[in-house]
Amino acid sequence: MRVSWLRRLAFAVVALGAWLAPSAARDQWRRQWRADLWHRCDALERAGLMNTRTGRALVGRAAGAVWHAGWLRLRGGGGPMFLHDLRHAARGLAGRPGFTAIAVVTLALGIGANSVIFSWIDATLLHPLPGIADARSLVALYGTERARNNISLSYPNYVDLRDATVPGVRSVAAFSAGALGVRTDDGTERVWGAVVSGNLFETLGVGAAIGRVFTPEDDRVPGGHPVVVLTHSAWQRRYGGRPDIVGTTLVLKDQTFTIIGVTPPGFHGPQALIGLDLFIPVAMLGTLMPADRLTARGSAWMSTLVRLAPGASMPEAQAGLDVVARQLATAYPDVNSNRGMRLFPLWRQPSGGTAQLLPVMAVLGGVVAVLLALVCANMAGLLLARASGRRRELAVRVSLGASRWQVVRLLVAETTLLAVTAGALAAVVTVWSGNLLYAFIPPLPIPIAIDAGLNLRVLLFSSAVSLAAGLLLGLLPGLQASRADLVAPLKDGAAMGGSARRGRLRQGLIVAQVALALVLLVSAGLFLRTLVVADRVDLGFSARQGLVGVIDLGSATLEPARGLATYRTVTAALAELPGVEAVAVGQRLPLTSLDSSDRTVQVEGYTPAPGEEMTTYYASIGPGYFDALRLPLVEGRDVSARDAADAPPVVIVNTTMARRFWPGRTAIGGRVKIGERWAEVIGIAHDAKYASLSEPATPFMYVPIDQAYRTSMRVFLRTSGDPEAIVAAVRQTLARVAPGVPLFDVQTLAQHIAFSFFLLEMAATLLAVFGATAALLAALGLYGVIAQSVAARTREIGVRMSLGATKADVARLVVSQGLGLAALGIVLGLAGAAGVTRLFESQLLGVSALDPGAFAATTVLLAATTLAACAAPAWRAARLDPVQALRVD
Amino acid sequence: MGTGTLSFGTVAVLHAVAAGYRFGFDVVDATGLTAGSVYPALDRLEDLGYLKSSWEHAATAQAEGRPARRYFQLTADGARALDEALRKHRTFQPVSLDAFGIRGPRPAGRRP
Known part of the structure; x- marks a missing residue:
């Protein structure tokens, strides 16, 4: 808020407070406060100290004035009176x-x-x-490109940023969260953890409840700091809160880590809405997965949080970061040119749960x-x-x-x-x-x-x-x-x-209620329509009779040849199971917002426009992936055993990517440079929804697992019957052919996509409940007004009846009064809804904000409700005995 | 009325006025209390006769183009009450911080 506004606000608060002060003391009170405020403003301005901080303090003082006025009133007898x-x-x-x-x-x-x-x-x-401490000065940082603002940072870029002196920035921390396997006596247990920069806890302002948390010293030498910090909830859940936890060890992959501390209760990690179990220094990444990510400047995978310097604002820090981004672009133009960095408040992060x-x-x-x-x-x-x-x-x-x-x-x-x-x-x-x-x-x-x-x-x-x-x-x-x-x-x-005016006011309130109820009902109707339509959205793959789980080979198989052999053994054995139609491994499940990797690519024969974004999401897949997901290959061939690590690199692109880089011709045979290697396009896959139902068509590519090895993959099964029926058999088979390899997160594909629908379902359900409540309230309000009007007009009705009006005439008279109000409300409500629904059109997948079906159905529903509300008073009016009615005064 | 009824905050306000802070805002600054507690305390102290308030000379203020302020002064009763209160409130006496490795002034001998 601007300083002049704060100053004005302070005086306005005093002006309002005067209303509260007792009249006997009001004048003195007002003069005292205005003079004190005036002199303070004057002194601050003369000293050049008037800024948002002192301005806010002034408003705080003015709030004290209201308190003072209230105190005077209570003392002056106003209190007991109240x-x-x-x-x-x-x-x-x-x-x-x-x-x-x-x-x-x-x-x-x-x-x-x-x-x-x-x-x-x-x-x-x-x-x-x-x-976390002082949430206001903690903001999120994302990499940007011309058309995107939600890019993660690569580790080398993060390190350069961390070590740079940026005005307005106190520290920059980075992390990447994901699932990990902890070795236990009877196998491996799935936990959620994050590799974090050594300064993460310092940046968040989170200390240790027990032991200590990381310092930058714990994140110096790659592979040299086998230490782990637990969250309070993991300590309670997994270790029963045993007090001697510090100094004990746990095994992740094959590396033994020493537990050095536990974070305080309540803290669940640096990722919004996700409850983590443990933290590991980034330097230890190599014990969990191939550590090339620590040196690849083009591989963006870290989320970043920035602690602003004391008193610094976001724009100040942003200006400093712009300078760093330009320096990075100059120093490493191949991956950083046209890239920027942008700060976001935590609640407005462009990716993740928020x-x-x-x-x-x-x-x-x-x-x-x-x-x-x-x-x-x-x-x-x-x-x-x-x-x-x-x-x-x-x-x-x-x-x-x-x-x-x-x-x-x-x-x-x-x-x-x-x-x-x-x-x-x-x-x-x-x-x-x-x-x-x-x-x-x-x-x-x-x-x-x-x-x-x-x-x-x-x-x-x-x-x-x-x-x-x-x-x-x-x-x-x-x-x-x-x-x-x-x-x-x-x-x-x-x-x-004087009841005419009051009557009009009450009628106006009814019209307002009907209008507001219709706005809510129309909104609910649109979300319900969206749910129906979303069921028919082309996901690109089929969720029917699909099963997915995660297998994690552990670091014993950091050697790719061994790991690849295991994947082949596992898929072959699972394919033998009765009821299994197709099996494949793949890094990525469509409609998953986490663990999305992207890479800057070059395309042979394609000259990017200046500033054109050339990063593409990709996933590593095994043979049969498209078949198992029922994700059609439009052209070309699937990856196969031929595409081994030492064979020429190959890639499969989706139709959006094919159309963009090879317009008007086939992409097959084209070449894409991913990292340091040129890969030949061997197939074109149908587009899918990769992260969310509402995303636009997104370029995507698939690389064979032999050429992009991962120690942890998802395994996909397509079954002929109920996929849940074979879960036990899958586990047994896995235990037989690959003992010690754990299977995590088993769910049917239908369960998986339910997550993508849950926000929509939640919105639709709540809106329907609120809309129904609103309609009910409006109807009750209308009923009250009409019933009272009938009571007030009893004598008039008696006169009409004795002059020959039939019961139907009387009922019509009452109903028409109610429906007149309802009709006006509905007209206003329709106009209001037409204006309001546009605000959330982006949430309505493919349903227009002015969808006639939703508008018509809800209007009919509300009209019927209001008619019902008028029916009871109308019936009562029609049954009036004219003789009795005439006697009512 | 004895000072037994004066709360700690009220004594702080009385002390601040005695120390020469004469305007509401200055007392707020000097005591670190909120304006919502200082202003009522000033009024109460005036009711008790420990303070008296006056308005700056309106003509002088107007000549200088600023609003006249209400200022507070300690009365003789107020001075006595403050002295008594300060003797009762023993909270702020020097303490030893040796245990925390902070060298402060040696604690004075306890008052009788």
């Missing part, structure tokens, strides 16, 4: 338990939905890395805000109706000398009490809702760590929402009631004086 109001309000509400219960539950719905979604947003976006959650959470946040607005409109209608009934009581108060302010205060006390009670109820719901988020997440091989639920921030948020709702709800009807003609109601039996 307490008196509260007691009075509590008695009044207790005397009408039905009204109170409906009001509290309705408000709790609105406030609770907001608290729950806020707690999710807080845990996933605002504080994605619990346990990137996927941000749009969904934004939609949900908007939805619950709309729901709260609707709840408030509904409550306002209820309170207006109640205020009509209380006009005589209020009029008596005024005639006995109560000021308008006192009447308003009484009503505000009542609504605040309602809202705070509702807020407390909402807090209970929020405590329980932390698990609700997990209920939406399908079983995953990745350990999800989201610490949602009630915490101080969520509590503050929901208190603020409750108080604001209470104040707003009390002020509006309060001001109206206190302004209305207060003498007329004293005359017994007088006609509803």
Whole structure:
């Protein structure tokens, strides 16, 4: 925020606080505070010390002014008076338990939905890395190219950046998370760990609960630091929290590591939303996989976090990083030219869990805000109706000398009490809702760590929402009631004086509720349509009757020839199993956002435009991969045993890559330079969805495993029957032909793709629930208005009936009044929805933001609901006995 | 009224005014307390008769183109109350930090 705005804000806070100060002391209070603020601003400006920090402190002081004013009021007797109001309000509400219960539950719905979604947003976006120090000065760094901003860093680039002095940057840490196998007495256990730079813990500001964490000294000599740090949860889970853990060892691949420390509880690692078990220095990478990644400047695989220098802003640090990026581009033009570096706040990272959650959470946040607005409109209608009934009581108060302010205060006390009670109820719901988020997440091989639920921030948020709702709800009807003609109601039996305006206000509130409900329903309809459409999205591969698991050969097979032989033995043995139609190994599973590797490529005969991005994702695959995934090869041949390590390098590209680099001709026979070697294109594979359902067509290439060896691969099986039925047989076979080779993360392909759908499903489910709630509330509100109107018009209806109106005429009269309001609401709601749904069109895979089906279906649904709401009062009106009705005064 | 009713923060405010910090903001700076506790404390101390507040001369302030400020002064009652309170509040006396390897002033002998 700009300084001048902060200064203005401070004075505005004082101006508002004056309202709270008791009138006797108000003038002195205001003069004192304004003068003190003025002199402080003057002194700061003269000293040249006026900046955002001192400006914020000024606003903090001004907040103290409000406190001071409140204190004066309490001391001056305003407090006891307000307490008196509260007691009075509590008695009044207790005397009408039905009204109170409906009001509290309705408000709790609105406030609770907001608290729950806020707690999710807080845990996933605002504080994605619990346990770190000063989260505000920690930001994420990504490599950029012309069209991409989510590129990881290569290790050599990271080291140059780490060792550079960059203004605004205190330190830069890097890590890469993934699955690892820990040797146990009975085999190998899967854990999630990260190789991390030695300065990671220092950068995050995370110390050790026991022992110590890494320092840069633990990350100097490649292969020279066999040490590991555990997270608190892994220590508890895997070691039962034994106190003598430091100094014991564990075996990863074949390397023995010494446990040197445990991080504090709550901290789950440097990767948002992922709960890790352990950390290893990057220098030890070579014991886990071929260590060429430590020296290959073109191989981007590390995530990077930047701790800003004290007081530095992100733009300052960004300017410094731009300089470093230019230096790197000049020094290593082959891989770094046209590459930049960009900082992102943690919640806006362009890749990883936060990137996927941000749009969904934004939609949900908007939805619950709309729901709260609707709840408030509904409550306002209820309170207006109640205020009509209380006009005589209020009029008596005024005639006995109560000021308008006192009447308003009484009503505000009542609504605040309602809202705070509702807020407390909402807090209970929020405590329980932390698990609700997990209920939406399908079983995953990745350990999800989201610490949602009630915490101080969520509590503050929901208190603020409750108080604001209470104040707003009390002020509006309060001001109206206190302004209305207060003498007329004293005359017994007088006609509803001033009720026309109130009636219009209530009708306006109904129209607003119907409109807001329709906006929510249309949004829900669009997401439901998207779910249906997404089921038909061309994934490129078939998930039916597929099984996938991870096999990890361990470092004993860092020697490629041995490992490749093992892969061949395993696939051959699994292919013999009854019910198995196809088997293959492959590095990568489509629709996986983790472990995506990319490489800068050159294509023979293709001159990139200046600045054109030439990195491509790739995966290492064994023969039969395309068959096992039912991912069609469009042209050419699959990789085979022929494509051995010493044979000429080959590559298979996808259709998007083929069209881009070999437009108008076949890609077969073309040559691509990957790393240092030229590979010949031998096949073209159908496009697939590689990371997410909504991604655009992405260039992708496949290299034979013999020429790009990995010690850990996924194994894919296509079965003729239920894939889960053969899991046991697969494990037995593996134990027989490759003893000691563990099989992890076994799941059906259908289970795997369920993950890609879960955010959509969550959004659709929650929106449907919120939309239905909204429609119900709007209908109840409409029912209330119509029923009251029927009661007020009883005599008129009696006259009409005695003049010959039929029951049908009367019913029509009532229904048409209700439908008129509903129709206006629907028209406004349609217009509103047309504007709002565009905001989340990117989340609707292939469904238009103005999808006629969704708009029409939800409109019909809401119209039917409102019709039902009018039916009961209409029926009651039609059954009125005209003689009785005429007697009603 | 005895100083038994003065909270630690209130004594800090009284002490700051006695030490020559006369305006609300200065007292906030001097005590490190929040404005929300300092201003009520100043009012309360004035009610108790330990402080008296006055407004700067309006004409002088206007001539200098600035708003007049409210400032506080210690009264004789206030001085007595402060003296008594400081004797009661023994928290801030020199302590030995030898155990932490910090060489500070030697602790003075305990007051009687």
